[in-house]
Amino acid sequence: xxxxxxxxxxxxxxxxxxxxxxxxxxxxxxxxxxxxxxxxxxxxxxxxxxxxxxxxxxxxxxxxxxxxxxxxxxxxxxxxxxxxxxxxxxxxxxxxxxxxxxxxxxxxxxxxxxxxxxxxxxxxxxxxxxxxxxxxxxxxxxxxxxxxxxxxxxxxxxxxxxxxxxxxxxxxxxxxxxxxxxxxxxxxxxxxxxxxxxxxxxxxxxxxxxxxxxxxxxxxx
Amino acid sequence: xxxxxxxxxxxxxxxxxxxxxxxxxxxxxxxxxxxxxxxxxxxxxxxxxxxxxxxxxxxxxxxxxxxxxxxxxxxxxxxxxxxxxxxxxxxxxxxxxxxxxxxxxxxxxxxxxxxxxxxxxxxxxxxxxxxxxxxxxxxxxxxxxxxxxxxxxxxxxxxxxxxxxxxxxxxxxxxxxxxxxxxxxxxxxxxxxxxxxxxxxxxxxxxxxxxxxxxxxxxxx
DNA sequence: TAGATTGTTAATCGATTAACAATC
DNA sequence: TAGATTGTTAATCGATTAACAATC
Numbered sequence: 001x002x003x004x005x006x007x008x009x010x011x012x013x014x015x016x017x018x019x020x021x022x023x024x025x026x027x028x029x030x031x032x033x034x035x036x037x038x039x040x041x042x043x044x045x046x047x048x049x050x051x052x053x054x055x056x057x058x059x060x061x062x063x064x065x066x067x068x069x070x071x072x073x074x075x076x077x078x079x080x081x082x083x084x085x086x087x088x089x090x091x092x093x094x095x096x097x098x099x100x101x102x103x104x105x106x107x108x109x110x111x112x113x114x115x116x117x118x119x120x121x122x123x124x125x126x127x128x129x130x131x132x133x134x135x136x137x138x139x140x141x142x143x144x145x146x147x148x149x150x151x152x153x154x155x156x157x158x159x160x161x162x163x164x165x166x167x168x169x170x171x172x173x174x175x176x177x178x179x180x181x182x183x184x185x186x187x188x189x190x191x192x193x194x195x196x197x198x199x200x201x202x203x204x205x206x207x208x209x210x211x212x213x214x215x216x217x218x219x220x221x
Numbered sequence: 222x223x224x225x226x227x228x229x230x231x232x233x234x235x236x237x238x239x240x241x242x243x244x245x246x247x248x249x250x251x252x253x254x255x256x257x258x259x260x261x262x263x264x265x266x267x268x269x270x271x272x273x274x275x276x277x278x279x280x281x282x283x284x285x286x287x288x289x290x291x292x293x294x295x296x297x298x299x300x301x302x303x304x305x306x307x308x309x310x311x312x313x314x315x316x317x318x319x320x321x322x323x324x325x326x327x328x329x330x331x332x333x334x335x336x337x338x339x340x341x342x343x344x345x346x347x348x349x350x351x352x353x354x355x356x357x358x359x360x361x362x363x364x365x366x367x368x369x370x371x372x373x374x375x376x377x378x379x380x381x382x383x384x385x386x387x388x389x390x391x392x393x394x395x396x397x398x399x400x401x402x403x404x405x406x407x408x409x410x411x412x413x414x415x416x417x418x419x420x421x422x423x424x425x426x427x428x429x430x431x432x433x434x435x436x437x438x439x440x441x442x
Numbered sequence: 443t444a445g446a447t448t449g450t451t452a453a454t455c456g457a458t459t460a461a462c463a464a465t466c
Numbered sequence: 467t468a469g470a471t472t473g474t475t476a477a478t479c480g481a482t483t484a485a486c487a488a489t490c
Contacts, residue, residue, distance in 0.1 A: 005268070006431055008438065014457070016430050020423035024405065038471060046406075047226070050471090051459050058473065066472045067466040083426045084433025098323050105319060111425045152432055176435065177428050184245065185267075196428035198421065202241035204332045205304045207398050207417035209237050210227055211373055212305025214397065217229065235481070259447060272483050275449065287448045288490040 001187075006194050015056050019079055021046065022056070026076040038069035085113035090149065091179075094166055095157035096121040096136050099181060103157060104132050114153070118145060122162075142166075146173035153177045160184045167195075222408075227415050236277050240300055242267065243277070247297040259290035306334035311370065312400075315387055316378035317342040317357050320402060324378060325353050335374070339366060343383075363387075367394035374398045381405045388416075 004013050025046055029037060039050040039057075046053075057064060060078045064070050080086060091107070091114050093100055100119065107116045121127060122139045129136050137145065145151070154170040156163060156178060163182035170178065171188045178195045180186055188195055225234050246267055250258060260271040260278075267274075278285060281299045285291050301307060312328070312335050314321055321340065328337045342348060343360045350357050358366065366372070375391040377384060377399060384403035391399065392409045399416045401407055409416055 002268075003427060003431060008434075009431065010434055010437075011430075012457075017423070017427055019430065020420070020426040021406065023426070024423075040471080047223075049459060051461090052457090054471090054473065055458075061473085064472050065466060066464070067470045069471065082430065082433065084429040084436075085426070087433060087436070089429065089432060098326060102319050102323050106421070110421045111429075112422075114425075114429070153428065176432050179425060179428055185242065194428060194431040196424055198419070198424050199241070200327070200331045200419065201333075202238070202245075203417055203419050204335075204400060205241040205244070205306070206224060206238055207374065207400055207415060208305040208310065208332070208335070209232075209240065209303065210224060210230065210415040211310060211397050212303065212308055213229075213231055215305075215308070216231075233481075261447080270483060271447090272485090273481090275447090276482080279449065282449085285448050286490060287488070288446045290447065 001192050001195060002185075003194055003196055006192065011059055015059070018048075018056055019083055022053075023076060023079045023083065026072050026079070029072045030076060035072050036069055037072055037075075039064075041069070080113075087113065088115070089113070089152040090115050090117045091153040091155060092117055092146070092151050093119045093155045093157060094121075094139065094142065094170070095159075096123075096126050096131065097157065100155075100157040101131060103155060103181075104134060117149060117151060120145075122158075139166075143169055143173040146170060146175055151175060153179060155179045155181070156186070157181045222413050222416060223406075224415055224417055227413065232280055236280070239269075239277055240304055244297060244300045244304065247293050247300070250293045251297065256293050257290055258293055260285075262290070301334075308334065309336070310334070310373040311336050311338045312374040312376060313338055313367070313372050314340045314376045314378060315342075315360065315363065315391070316380075317344075317347050317352065318378065321376075321378040322352060324376060324402075325355060338370060338372060341366075343379075360387075364390055364394040367391060367396055372396060374400060376400045376402070377407070378402045 009016065025042065039053040043050040043053050059082065060075060063075050063078050091111065093103055093116060096119050104116065104119060116134065118137055119134045120137050120139045120142050126136045127138045154175045156166060158166055160182050163184050163186050167178060167186040167188060171191050171193050175193060178188065178193060180195050180197045183199060183201055185197065186195060230237065246263065260274040264271040264274050280303065281296060284296050284299050312332065314324055314337060317340050325337065325340060337355065339358055340355045341358050341360045341363050347357045348359045375396045377387060379387055381403050384405050384407050388399060388407040388409060392412050392414050396414060399409065399414060401416050401418045404420060404422055406418065407416060
């Protein structure tokens with residue numbers, strides 16, 4: 001199910017989606033040697049109100065100090081913890097096409113703290129090959145691999161037509177989250193396994209709307 | 222500026238972000254030969270309320286028919302139009318690394334209706350090479366190229382450290398939108414040029430939150 | 443005509459912003 | 467102590483849902 005609909009998330013999805021941004025900004029501050037920041041200063045940098053930042057950070061109880069602000073390093077670590085970056089989770093990639101290979105390469109920087117354990121594909125010509133030190137396994141072993149190794153997250157980089165079938169398989173095998181790069185919405189049914197979509201095309205069209213809207217507005221003037 | 226903050230968007234950003242999803246679902250219906258759909262039926266398929274769908278489609282005035290529903294093909298074309306898919310816009314790609322090449326290849330399917338006009342890179346070893354029929358141009362020609370050819374959208378697939386500098390350049394040259402794949406938030410300042418981010422890492426961490434939260438909840442029980 | 447379904451208005455719900463007491 | 471700033475409560479704003487008259 002889409003993250004927007006997961007019950008018992010403790011924080012609202014709006015807050016959750018801002019946490020990685022805070023984390024990035026705090027890393028920038030750390031790199032600059034800034035050790036302390038107030039909600040007003042951080043708000044100015046990020047284009048958010050100080051009020052919102054304090055509301056958002058109420059999940060990090062005890063980190064802020066009245067009259068002082070937040071210790072950057074402490075807050076950063078607390079956010080990283082909330083986001084599960086300290087937990088040694090495991091992931092597998094399904095689909096070793098162009099996109100899959102890109103994700104393989106960049107995984108360690110994109111998903112710091114996670115471990116990519118295996119890569120699966122349906123193409124017999126790829127199976128057995130080793131790419132970036134990762135052997136490509138047959139998709140027919142997908143379920144048993146997830147079960148045996150207690151994999152946490154499945155990354156879906158398969159053709160659109162295969163997406164739901166694979167989603168069903170990994171859900172059935174006990175996966176705990178799906179990172180979906182296919183251009184379709186997948187369902188995890190009863191299981192309520194969370195699905196995060198990266199829909200390139202949707203993202204692009206959203207941007208495109210603003211150009212078209214701008215043109216429509218200009219045409220009227 | 223982030224799409225969330227663009228003024229005079231006519232539709233709320235929440236509605237806009239649902240439009241591409243509607244478009245996809247309508248394409249699925251068309252492929253199945255379904256020519257007619259009601260808000261209740263569409264809601265059931267997509268996990269939305271019929272009410273929300275009718276509110277969302279109030280931007281497509283005249284398309285719905287009482288007692289009948291919506292004509293799938295008509296609604297689809299209207300949405301495509303609202304999203305600017307019929308306008309022959311142009312785009313350039315900046316950064317011909319792994320990600321850039323993937324975007325080059327997939328651009329025509331991801332951004333249907335748009336034309337990729339040129340690819341830029343800073344690496345002298347790449348400049349002049351032809352990849353997927355697209356010659357790689359020198360980034361030193363970026364501004365003049367945009368100005369001369371009236372390019373609409375710039376796709377940023379450069380290293381994080383270069384992102385803001387390039388964003389400044391393309392904004393200054395009169396670009397109308399930025400599709401940002403770098404792992405940082407860029408500012409377009411006064412110009413209010415809309416920026417759509419695709420932050421892989423933020424997306425992944427958002428999913429990761431739910432695993433961590435699930436573990437925290439389990440630990441308490 | 444009777445049934446179905448839209449488009450829109452009103453009600454509810456949730457997120458953001460403002461205000462301020464607590465306190466470092 | 468005085469000034470700064472948090473954390474939280476209350477107020478506002480906006481999005482979603484419900485209801486229903488209009489009408490195909």
